Amino acid sequence: MYLAVSNLFPIFVAFVLGFNLKRVYSQLNISMVEIISNACLYALLVLMGITVGLIPDIMDKLSLVGMSAFCLATASSLSIAVVLKIFHVRTRTVSGENQSSDVADSATFDIMGYIKDPLLLAGLVIIGFLVGYKSLIPNINYDYIISSLLYLLIFIIAVKLSYSGLNLREIFLNRQNIIMTCLTVIASYLGAAMAACFLPLSLSHSLAVNSGFGWYTLSGILLTKMGDPLLGSVAFLCDLFREAIALLLIPTLSRIGNGNIAIGVAGATAMDVTLPIIEKHCGVSYVPVALLSGGIITVIVPFLIPFFYSL
Template identity: 45%
Template structure:
């Protein structure tokens, strides 16, 4: 299992070695990555359709999703407010409205992609033996592109080290999420390392679901995808409500999405002072998702 995880992790490392100056090329790469995510999520739906006893497996997915989501979320919210007390972050008084509903729809459409794959697998007379192999090869290509994106995100090591609040938020999210993952595993009767792997998504729903599905099968992949997608949807509502009184807590709950998807909400409701903190914390968490997840997967195997 460990050698298999290294084989999957290596494209991410190789991709990170590429520094690209051409903005047009980076834009095309970002679009290609988005399309690959949609393709592999549809394959996730097909793999769910190939499961025996689909009804009981669906119940298992929902049980795992609810348990991990609630326990990890409570652990995050128990420790994140400490950062607001020890290292308070000033926000701006202005308030801007964003089409949060349309942003939520962007997340919900991914559920429709998985659902479309599931429907096609259940209703169409097609063989599904090829799905697992196709998913693995697309995952390798996807990780390569993600490595390039992380390298060319614009953050230098100095910018990360200087921003102590961003580092502290990421550290608290990692430690509290892993605590929640371990507790969830105990509640569900799962191996601890499986629970720790499931807790290492930090809001990156597409990659988390793909990696968990490749490692432990479509049930874990589907649950991981739903856990992190729920986190993002709740963050879209949570951030505007609490960023004035608990800015570090609001930024931290957004997880890895603080550097991209939820960043406009953070900026518009908390002001520009929140932006560097959000980008640094989100970047660190994004880097750690594949690292920690593949590490715990290798231990679980």
């Protein structure tokens, strides 16, 4: 519980400060804010790649347990996407919402428009990884820099949200958003359970690994401390792959009108690491939903990992 609170508190503070900036400083150049936001986002992605590249024996870990981790990450992400898409379609059908916009989107399909942003995001992470792996940069603890950039980004996102005029109360208390978060958790476990049938991992261990929901800085450490460093490596890589998959899918999903699915695929990272990506590509209206979903999942992660591991 302490781990969840210690991660949520600074994010909460940064968000509250940013959201209330409008009260003390009403004149703000939003275009300049957008430039700063993009600069911070791209720097954060490069630094994320660097920290992964600096991990000792990262290539050995990838070759040893990489396939199991990749299979679990892919199965969970696809399961979430499928379940939330079904939920999204059924909800629209019940409400009688017109789906002609999707048809229009498909008629103007632009392949470069779909792959440009995912390639850019992945390219920045890969560049950072190579810089770290080839030791082209000092091997120091970059956590403070990454955390500072992340909190600054969340502050900026909150500023833009305050200028958007959205009703946060309606979003946070929306029954559909709560259901979406619950379906995200259930669908993720369904995907992991199916993948476990083809992996050299027990069902309980596969579910324990899946319980990180993209929070790789916690899952690997927690399982290692519980006495299973190999499973900890699987969990670390699985959540790393889940974050990478989210980074690649969010821009594409947003272009086809599936912002809620993008948030679900992001898992716990929807409230921090992938929040800037969600805001940039899905729009500021999705930020409260991402904070709600990512926040709930983040709180339950420290409890779910030990629970499934002990089964």
